[in-house]
Amino acid sequence: MSASAEPATAAARPAGMAAPARRKRRFRLAPRAISWLQVGPLAFILITFFALPTATFLVVSFWDYDRVGIYPDFMLDNYVELLTTPATYRVYLSSLKFAFIVWGVTLFLGFNIAHFLVFHVRSSAVRTALFLACAIPFWTSGIIRTIAWIPFLGRNGAFNQTLMGAGLIEAPLDFLLFSPFAVIVTYIHLFTLLMIGPIANSLSKIDPALLEAARDAGASRWRTMVDIVIPLSKTGIALGSILVFTQVMGDFFVVKAMSGGQSASIVSALATEIQAMQYPPASASAMILVVFVALMVAGMMRVVDVRKELVR
């Protein structure tokens, strides 16, 4: 089922069949054939390097293994073992907890900041500058941005020393670093931009005349927000939520570096299995994670038709 083969069959159809009559050319590819040629490379790369590898670990998740190697088989043991281990549920629960807290905070921050940038800042130069200020840290490696919190939050870190210097606390706060708190703070630091971008994009498409009309008709600020701005920005909200949620669920590094061994993430547990070359059980747990994330994303996309809004 190679997509790159499709344009050839389409090109064989009567040329110019669907082309607008205005264009007078003897030979013309059907518009759909042109589209297929244009998206062909993308389809090829995504199928080869994304769909097939995913299918690979779907297949391998049913295989047998021992210390030496992996063997083709069809057994459900990998799944049964995974789903009967309490640790699986514990790690999903803890990841979900992180995901929801981070989602809530980034949504609040992202929406308000996007709203500020789009509707309150009047000069477009200031708007661009502020948006860039939000975006620039995103271009620094996530690893660096994660470890940047260590000297900041540590026992003798900048934050504790500032608080002590200001006389607000007497002893350094211990819960700041290597704790769930540190994990959440780091996630928010890393992912808020993923909320700001899509929401700002939706908000900037809202016609200001609508808001003025609402105001002239006597709507309060709150009513305008709830009845006009939020419904019109729901694509951005959905897109941002999907990005933040999947980033947290797929996190590998932050929990490892910032929780101080107090919690594990789904993926870091999986990475341990991969390092131990236990590919079939790792595949099974990868498959469960993929299905889980896919269901959550599908749920969010049911609420908002992202495709309709993105592709005009």
Place this chain on the structure above:
Amino acid sequence: MMVGGARRARDPREKRPWTFYALATLMGAFLLFLYGPMAVIYILSFQGPDGGVTFPMVGFSTTWFEEIWKPGQMANIPVAFWRSVALASIVCGITVVVAVAAGLGFRRRFPGSGVLFYLAVASLVMPSLLVGFGIGLGFRLFDWKPDLFTSALAAQLTWTLPFGLFAMFAVFNRFNRAYEEAATDLGASAFQRLRWVTLPILAPGIIGVAMGAFTLSYDEYARSTLVAGNRNTLPLEIYALISSSTSPTLFAIGTLTTAVSFLVIGGTLLFIRRMQRRRAGAARPA
């Protein structure tokens, strides 16, 4: 990923509502939150030779930067840096060509567009380590050796391509098709239209995609880690250092890589600005 200029028709002398001040405060606090910890590592990377990884600063030196270039345990950093740049350039080139072409293709509805769209969404939201895992597993089954410029390149493309595609959607959303129709009416061929009308108008957006793809690849860790073979990229090298080293060298590397990102972004933005200014200048006399 820039916010489009909102078309405000309000009197600039109008009094600011209280929400403006509330949101401005939130914005300020957020920027502090964003830059605070980064500033700490930039400062600490200039730690004196006897200082450690936390405050206080014991003098001021560039010792830790010099450490990076010295032969020794850091010897791999410069090599890894150039490897990362090479890989990021390739990723960037492929992403731009493929994503722009696909963006053009998606302007029409074609059979299979829905499937491809959701494939791109799935590829974007796939937990990153799993992409590398899947590709690595595939390579293992075929007995191929994973390498930076085969498997790691492929793993990174599954992330930069959907990003590039969605960015192109946003770019095309702001594109006025009347220009293309005008070109056709004036007798331009499809190729001339693309070369002299569509691409120049989209150029700032395309450069944005290129910049995004470059930095996404340059900073990428989780996708490449399982499939990079035995030649590490810079982020992989840094990750290896985190567990072994506790000197401010790590911060110095952080400062340097950030400086590189800034140079790339700054250069690109200047380029876009100059291009837009030149265009505005060319348009004015009419």
